[in-house]
């Protein structure tokens with residue numbers, strides 16, 4: 001895969017930052033899974049979330065099958081970051097960007113495994129709730145945390161932050177290839 005070409009194309013997108021790393025640099029931990037299980041209302045409600053995505057060990061092995069990982073981040077300013085509705089309304093733009101990056105990787109000849117933000121919202125009611133297979137596996141991206149990934153150490157090492165300003169929303173995605 002031609003990284004130079006990839007970087008040329010990434011530079012055309014409104015990404016705040018992108019960074020290449022290896023899956024081995026990511027911290028997979030059951031502590032993150034504990035938070036999903038105990039604090040997230042989406043636990044056991046979607047194919048994009050635990051337990052449907054598999055154990056943390058399974059997710060770790062899956063991600064580590066790939067040689068490379070591309071981290072992308074976008075930021076958006078909102079009037080009031082405490083307004084969850086307004087904050088979440090910035091998510092589709094980041095998801096669209098993530099899909100664009102996925103398409104670029106495909107154009108360059110690799111099929112990425114994509115982890116993005118929050119739970120999947122493609123269908124009104126997730127097929128998981130009815131014991132049926134995911135309707136759009138090609139569109140569905142589990143969130144980074146669903147795989148037990150603690151993204152904080154990587155972000156800190158890169159000198160990045162979750163909070164660029166009082167009312168700035170920061171989104172991250174990981175594309176393994």
Ligand code: SF4
Pocket residue numbers: 046047048120121122123124125126127128133134135136137139140
């Ligand atoms: S695409 Fe539909 S069925 Fe698949 S995870 Fe998303 S909401 Fe569920």
